[in-house]
Amino acid sequence: xxxxxxxxxxxxxxxxxxxxxxxxxxxxxxxxxxxxxxxxxxxxxxxxxxxxxxxxxxxxxxxxxxxxxxxxxxxxxxxxxxxxxxxxxxxxxxxxxxxxxxxxxxxxxxxxxxxxxxxxxxxxxxxxxxxxxxxxxxxxxxxxxxxxxxxxxxxxxxxxxxxxxxxxxxxxxxxxxxxxxxxxxxxxxxxxxxxxxxxxxxxxxxxxxxxxxxxxxx
Amino acid sequence: xxxxxxxxxxxxxxxxxxxxxxxxxxxxxxxxxxxxxxxxxxxxxxxxxxxxxxxxxxxxxxxxxxxxxxxxxxxxxxxxxxxxxxxxxxxxxxxxxxxxxxxxxxxxxxxxxxxxxxxxxxxxxxxxxxxxxxxxxxxxxxxxxxxxxxxxxxxxxxxxxxxxxxxxxxxxxxxxxxxxxxxxxxxxxxxxxxxxxxxxxxxxxxxxxxxxxxxxxx
Numbered sequence: 515x516x517x518x519x520x521x522x523x524x525x526x527x528x529x530x531x532x533x534x535x536x537x538x539x540x541x542x543x544x545x546x547x548x549x550x551x552x553x554x555x556x557x558x559x560x561x562x563x564x565x566x567x568x569x570x571x572x573x574x575x576x577x578x579x580x581x582x583x584x585x586x587x588x589x590x591x592x593x594x595x596x597x598x599x600x601x602x603x604x605x606x607x608x609x610x611x612x613x614x615x616x617x618x619x620x621x622x623x624x625x626x627x628x629x630x631x632x633x634x635x636x637x638x639x640x641x642x643x644x645x646x647x648x649x650x651x652x653x654x655x656x657x658x659x660x661x662x663x664x665x666x667x668x669x670x671x672x673x674x675x676x677x678x679x680x681x682x683x684x685x686x687x688x689x690x691x692x693x694x695x696x697x698x699x700x701x702x703x704x705x706x707x708x709x710x711x712x713x714x715x716x717x718x719x720x721x722x723x724x725x726x727x728x729x730x731x732x
Numbered sequence: 733x734x735x736x737x738x739x740x741x742x743x744x745x746x747x748x749x750x751x752x753x754x755x756x757x758x759x760x761x762x763x764x765x766x767x768x769x770x771x772x773x774x775x776x777x778x779x780x781x782x783x784x785x786x787x788x789x790x791x792x793x794x795x796x797x798x799x800x801x802x803x804x805x806x807x808x809x810x811x812x813x814x815x816x817x818x819x820x821x822x823x824x825x826x827x828x829x830x831x832x833x834x835x836x837x838x839x840x841x842x843x844x845x846x847x848x849x850x851x852x853x854x855x856x857x858x859x860x861x862x863x864x865x866x867x868x869x870x871x872x873x874x875x876x877x878x879x880x881x882x883x884x885x886x887x888x889x890x891x892x893x894x895x896x897x898x899x900x901x902x903x904x905x906x907x908x909x910x911x912x913x914x915x916x917x918x919x920x921x922x923x924x925x926x927x928x929x930x931x932x933x934x935x936x937x938x939x940x941x942x943x944x945x946x947x948x949x950x
Binding site: 563583587658663713 | 773774777778780781782783784785786787789797798800801804805876877878879880881906909910913926927929930931932
């Protein structure tokens with residue numbers, strides 16, 4: 515398949531956020547799962563709502579504001595120590611076990627991350643994981659979040675590659691569909707067996723793991 | 733307070749969607765609450781994601797697509813009869829008990845609905861409830877959903893009243909904050925005792941019921 519670049523979402527696609535859930539549980543025993551779920555839901559909602567309100571702030575701020583909301587909602591006390599512990603957890607997430615072996619098989623193409631994360635979150639994360647990315651791209655320079663087309667446009671501009679020659683991978687179906695709508699080849703990694711989102715376009719393929727992608731690229 | 737118009741969100745603010753939950757439970761016993769919750773969450777997410785993707789479709793379509801997703805996710809069979817029953821339920825929602833008495837006390841000001849709902853959903857609903865609205869406004873003409881500023885702008889244009897003279901009421905905090913960000917006076921009806929959303933602006937006041945508004949307007 516004639517693709518010059520592969521672009522990957524970060525959180526939940528390459529990087530497993532489960533350690534954040536574990537840290538929540540350690541800080542507030544018995545509440546970790548519920549807190550993480552509410553936190554993640556508000557984090558995403560705030561990215562969409564702020565984008566539509568034209569009130570962009572970096573993802574690091576959205577993330578902490580969503581945490582503040584979630585803690586208040588559940589009656590949990592969020593002090594500076596808890597905030598700092600969770601902020602740091604985001605900087606050293608582990609990759610999924612299928613990521614490093616698959617990456618080796620993508621040689622010869624440009625490889626990049628394109629994430630909602632702000633540069634202050636993404637750069638330590640990419641450095642920590644030691645994966646061979648040619649570019650670590652943040653929505654921050656477009657000042658709007660996924661799935662706005664301005665975000666996917668960043669990859670075209672920064673990599674200097676036409677949209678038709680870029681393949682995009684995300685474990686968030688709506689993100690894969692945003693990329694598809696913009697004009698990328700787009701694959702959805704459906705680790706949880708969820709239905710396809712009804713947003714118009716369809717993913718080019720649905721993968722169970724990143725390990726299925728090299729086969730598709732032949 | 734010198735406000736020439738009061739503009740109200742529809743679903744969840746004036747109109748109680750609980751009868752839809754009841755109908756879900758009647759169609760799929762034991763699953764009504766879970767289905768309704770997932771349906772509502774996806775309905776809103778799709779409005780935000782489609783707005784950002786520049787793939788607007790009317791709310792009636794978003795609503796049925798979200799229902800399709802939610803039923804597939806829970807393994808529930810959605811036939812034409814179930815779809816039609818739920819679509820119709822949306823056209824005859826009851827108003828909350830505090831709505832009709834409060835409306836009588838707003839005389840002398842222009843009163844309008846401003847909703848994500850498409851005209852084919854809103855017009856039967858407003859007619860059915862018999863409330864004295866001067867205008868029933870849909871986001872449909874801006875082809876983008878709340879909380880984009882283009883939506884709140886519709887009220888200014890259609891009512892012919894400056895934004896500073898419009899008061900906006902919603903039970904969705906993010907909607908009240910979208911209106912506030914645009915430049916309306918904005919009140920959040922917080923029937924469920926939730927925290928304020930962290931999106932930048934704050935509501936001008938938080939009400940427990942629409943019955944608290946006449947006092948504030950004095």
